[in-house]
Amino acid sequence: MSLKVIIVGAGEVGYYLADRLSLEGHDIVVVDSDEDKIKRLERSLNVMAIKGSGASAKVLERAGVKEADLFVAVTNSDEINLIACLLAREYGVPRKVARVRSEDYLSPESPLNEQKLGIDLIINPARVLADEIVRLSEITEATEWAEFARGKVILLGYQVKENCPLVGMSLADLKELRALYDFVIVAIIRNNETIIPSGSDVIRKGDKIFIIAKKKDISAVEHLLGFTTKPPSRVFIIGGGQVGAFIARQMEAKNIEVYLVEKDAARCEELAEFLKHTVVLNLDGLDAQELLKEGIDRSDLVITVTDVDTVNILGALLAKHHGAKKCIVRIDRPDFIPLLSNLGIDVALSPRLLAANQILRFVRRGQILSVATFLGSEAEVVEMVVPDTEFFRKGRKLQEIEFPKGAIVGAIYRAGEVIIPKGETTLYPGDDLIIFAKREALPKLEKLFSSS
Template sequence: MRIVIVGAGQVGFHLSRHLSLEGHDVVVIDRDPERIRRIERELNVLPLLGSGASAKILEEAGIDRADLFIAVTNSDEVNLISCLISKEYGVKRLVARVRNEEYLSPGSPLNEEKLGIDLLINPDRVMAEEIVQISQVSEAFEVVEFVRGRVALLGYQVKEDNPVCGLSLAELKGLRGIYDFVVVAIVRDGQTIIPRGQDVIRPEDKIYVVVRKSDIAAIEYLLNFTSRAPKLVFIIGGGRVGFLVARQMEAKHIDVRLVETNRERCEELSERLSQSIILNFDGLDAQELIEEGIDQADLVIAVTDSDTTNILASLLAKHHGARKCITRIDRPDFIPLLGKLGIDIALSPRLVVASQILRFVRRGAILSVATLLGSEAEVVEIVVPPSKRFQQGVALKDLPFPSGAIVGAVTRGSEVIIPSGETILKPGDDLVIFSLREAVSGIEKIFAPE
């Protein structure tokens, strides 16, 4: 597939790297010579210096042969104009990142449908939705849903005092009783392992588990994790993301205390949020935070525009007894360092947006893709095709599955199956597969329609 990407910032770079590794023909356009040099130096793509809103530059990029166009510059106008130009050249699928909420309103004359753009993605909305979803499973550092919310992939960090430490996956399987789950990956010392029965869980491992959503509580009990919906949440930063998170948490009847330094913004938030308590002080003021009950907080969400403030506010909250923190980080290269500092979850808006776009970029039988932050792995949702191989049904163990991939769940109609090697796959089955990035092409070959 030929893909043209306009914008070589963090989102564009991440998308380019991911899609080029999958074997797609990727062209990247940007006006910044330094970004173009980085792309040229580090990625196997075609870099092009110029404006994505220029028809001449788009022609040089071969826009008339493109199957997919993605515009992720920092300018809404450039993103929209470049999409509209690409549409005139016959590109079938268009994606644009937009920050202005007006473009997302159903009644707007410039919304997604009226512009003819397949996906308009707003970073603030996507970030807020990710935060709220993670907050509902308090022990997990990552939560991704599949099959219309019936299957969940959960990431947990195993502490030293957890009784599952020292158990092999085969031993863990023997303890699970009536509740099925699959440990699809272990991340240890920065390396992602697709585990087998003999692999042993160690302290500080990050494990990824696929479960039926209805079984989450039972599986957490078995694995000695205890999640509960937060009752008291502090939000540090009253910007767009902070406001959107507060509004969604109000709808869930959660006690929200939103800290914002700007007095005028506090007055605006007070008018727009009916139940949240708006606090006008610095999010790094320990005395004020303690007086307002930060030590009793189930969750602290630091989402100011400053990485430094977010990191320090999270560390301060944890020091004074907050149970969990979610920290916004604009520099994704900092994320691997923050866990060692005691920060529970670090989210980069750019990587969250890139992951959402990759879910939209469907390939063949693949329905969606979720890239896992801080891991060279992803989860794909794929439908078994009506090909000759699957007509009579085939056992998982009989498929030439790449070693870097594992099936976490099979959905057939209303039934969700947590599979074993004996599970029979049939045409129309919906699979959730955890895969190292280099194994994706092998998965595509197995499930390619004839």
């Protein structure tokens, strides 16, 4: 079903959402006060762009707020986002989403929280990024992570290194390994191109591979494929802003030895009050000599989350050069990300795109239960329900179904059980499917699994 969507804010998050949702056939209107951003939208995307403030009732009426099904406010101003959503509420828009940085609106005890403001979803990008980094830190070699089917199915991304036993093997060669544990390689990213592989595709050094497996089998599958899982015991965080503080708080609760590096002395005092078991260091994150004195070379994980991309990249490169085992880097400019794996950086995450993906998960309608999008890939992983239609009612084997090109079923969740499918596996109404699909295949998938 096509939705009328108004997006206030044409920065990275707004642009990304407009791009994704317009490709799915939704009617998109974007509002922004910056003329350059409006021109960029008009040049690049098939959307309506309106110059003006999202906090103006007149501007929103021009955008068609009275007919909107969904309203998303993602400017850099908390106040504009909240006022815009309050206006949308008064115009009767059924679903409203706001990006908000301040913690004041996130607590259930706050006098102005989601419920009291009448906003369906408030997203804090710093918290979303911190949560994702903590999850990824627990899986030593994984560069991407997502869970589906109520946490029973995991999708992991790995960079294939020279010493990986998979190098030179075709997917057909992996059949013997798959006989030991159920897993499936659903995608290979090579030279920034996403490949949905067949049996003849060969894994090469430098590839990024995506694996879907049962959560209970992940450790065994990783061991089988030459990857390792060992949560870190010693972590350095460079950047004591909101993100760094959130990460340190979660990690010290897991009894991890945490060192938090921040160059602003006043902020260090605040952090020392906030964090009870973290060593707060008043240092420059690029001062290699001082960091070596503190033992950054012996760390299992270095996380760089300052507000400056170049500092995050250089800090991670310095740490890796001096012996840090793994680095996770915050990047605000997603166009940098494809370059970073070539530099030896393990994981790069964009807070804006993570926030956008969380909004996409909320927006999805129809048969899509959840979605995960990975940076550097033109694909998404979607969880969809097999509808109770005449086509599926008596069951359909996977090999009988004409799936769109660029889509592969990685797992099926049925009555509490996970099935890693083969061609002869039968689908029944009510099955949850975890599907890895290129972006252009998504509209066809939605049509295939539509209940109408």
